[in-house]
Amino acid sequence: MLITAPNLSRPDDSYARLIALHDGLSEDESHALNARLILILMNQIGDDAVLAQAMELAKKPT
Amino acid sequence: MTAHSTLAFTLYPYARSADQDRAEPAYHKVVVVGGGPVGLAMALDLGLRGVPVLVLDDNEGVGEGSRAICFSKRCLEICDRLGAAGPMMGKGVVWNVGKVFHDDRLLYEFNLSPEGGHAFPAFINLQQPYFEKYLHDAILAAQAKGSPIEMRGGNRVTQVTPDATGATLQIDTRDGPYSLRTDWLVACDGARSPLRGMLGLNFDGRVFEDNFLIADVRMQASFPTERWFWFEPHFKSGASALLHKQPDDVWRIDFQLGWDIDRKAELDPAKIRARVDAMLGPDVSYDLVWTSIYTFQCRRMDRFRHGRVLFAGDSAHQVSPFGARGANSGLQDVDNLGWKLAAVMAGQAPDALLDSYDSERVHGADENILNSSRATDFITPKSKVSKLFRDAVLGLAATLPFARTIVNSGRLSVPCTYDGSTLNGPDHAAMPPRSRPGSACPDAPTPEGWLLNRLTQGFTLLTIDAHAPDSLTAQGQILPRLALTATPELTARYLGQAKSAIYLIRPDHHVAARWETYDEPAVTQAFARALGKE
Ligand SMILES: Cc1cc2nc3c(=O)[nH]c(=O)nc-3n(C[C@H](O)[C@H](O)[C@H](O)COP(=O)(O)OP(=O)(O)OC[C@H]3O[C@@H](n4cnc5c(N)ncnc54)[C@H](O)[C@@H]3O)c2cc1C
DSSP, X not given: OOOOSOOOSSHHHHHHHXXXXXXXXXXXXXXXXHHHHHHXXXXXXXXXXXXXXXXXXXXXXX | OOOOOSEEEEOSOOOOOGGGGXXXXXXXXXXXXXXXXXXXXXXXXXXXXXXXXXXXXXXXXXXXXXXXXXXXXXXXXXXXXXXXXXXXXXHSEEEOEEEEEETTEEEEEEEOOOOSOOSSOSEEXXXXXXXXXXXXXXXXXXXXXXXXXXXXXXXXXXXXXXXTTEEEEEEEOTTOOXXXXXXXXXXXXXXXXXHHHHTTOOOEEEEEEEEEEEEEEEOOOOOOSSEEEEESOTTOSSSEEEEEEETTXXXXXXXXXXXXXXHHHHTOHHHHHHHHHHHHOTTOOOEEEEEEEEEEEEEEOSOSEETTEEEOGGGTEEOOSTTSOHHHHHHHHHHHHHHHHHHHHTTSSOTTHHHHHHHHHHHHHHHHHHHHHHHHHHHSOOSHHHHHHHHHHHHHHTTOHHHHTTOOSOOOOOOOOOTTOTTOOOOOTTSOGGGSTTSBOOOOEETTEEHHXXXXXXXXXXXXXXXXXXXXXXXXXXXXXXXXOOOHHHIIIIITTOSOEEEEEOTTSBEEEEESSOOHHHHHHHHHHHTTOO
């Protein structure tokens, strides 16, 4: 099951880290970094059913 | 694809047949159109079952040029049943190791070497002309022993008129046209299938917008017998490249050229040599044996059965070569169709059994198309974003093992399991999933030889440490028993946690049903089901 309830131990820190990660990168470099990050996180999640739910959720315009 | 102009082997030269002098069309029980690997194997399978079969091919033998080189374990097991695997093993190059490179870095290597205790290796490499010649040699041997197989080269089918009880064919020869009448027609006439066109049937799917240059070169080289694949190779001869050994000191080299190319310029031997030199280095001398440029597609017919006309091999489905699933799946079509057609013709099974050829092999084709499309999409990313992710995977794969599992340079052909087939009977939860109903029997050594060699031409009741009668008469047939005692291999592959096992095995060596102990009504019912009687 995909977790949609709050689950980040330090939400502000994690978010700031994500934004800071892209400091000084060109758009192409940022895209490449995001792709690597998604792949790494995909492996951390592992379960194909959870990934499918996450992808479905991301597809929905909010 | 390029047309073959010269023949590698003349196998069935044109000879005038008495049928050409008849006023009325001559009658045949089964006509196979096409003498490629699939048509030859089809004729052999039917002929060995005593079904009279006539093969018509517009050529007189095998064309120049390798095309297929990788033949899978399952394909070899089928050829062994057909009496053709010996020379294939004698000539072929056995390989197990593959290496995948990105630029000049080795990303990872894999070893296909299966567990021990199998008659055949995961793959051999063999030029397609040899593969076809050995099938034809097996036909000659079967004919000598009385198998009713007839081959007619130089016979081009130009027209087909199907009806409820068969089809009428128009055939062109150098002595002029003639016509034939047949009860059953098996179309093995290749990816461009003229028969499919004559019947107005569709063949939909995807074209991959890329060109691949295939060069077979002969050289004395010390490269190991391994499959080497490069993404974005440092030698810049293509967007990807492949190097793979074949018999006779021939190596398959394959370069991905991109979509917008000048085909004619690319086929200039000087230009090809420049690419090969960059890959092999300046000091390696070689001959160009065969070169060709391909675009690849993945597509299939909606249905492989159209009444009394059955499509098999590339005429029914086509895949890109990444995964070696073309000829290997065509041989699985033959394996599936041969016994069913023979049983229906002999009145041992209802016509509906042939509908299961359609459903089982469409399932197989979909599996191959899925695997082959995914590999081709990875090798040739079709959008900016897919290229972004592909490159990210390759970048991570150098150091992170998880990313290597995503790298896809072709998922190599494994036997198809007919999960969910209407022919499947009961399963048993304690037994290994790999031999569940629908799967191809895993081979295993037994004291009297390889398990697959001990199965009969028809259905077999395999028993392991179980009580059962020596044979059972059911559905008007005798079902012979093969009684074995457990060995470590049989336990791992067939028993699992069960103490004993009864397996009902189809003539194509796929499992129909399995139980822990013998129950005659249950076996009889599963037998009926496997014959399409339910
Ligand atoms: C570059 C390349 C690499 C490949 N590598 C592999 C691999 O490693 N492993 C693998 O398994 N597969 C591979 N394949 C696929 C493999 O070559 C094909 O799947 C295989 O040849 C299909 O066999 P077939 O008998 O169905 O058709 P074909 O080999 O095309 O034979 C069709 C026959 O029908 C005849 N015919 C056509 N029309 C008529 C007519 N009107 N009348 C009479 N006869 C007719 C033709 O002359 C021909 O003999 C590869 C293909 C390519 C292009």
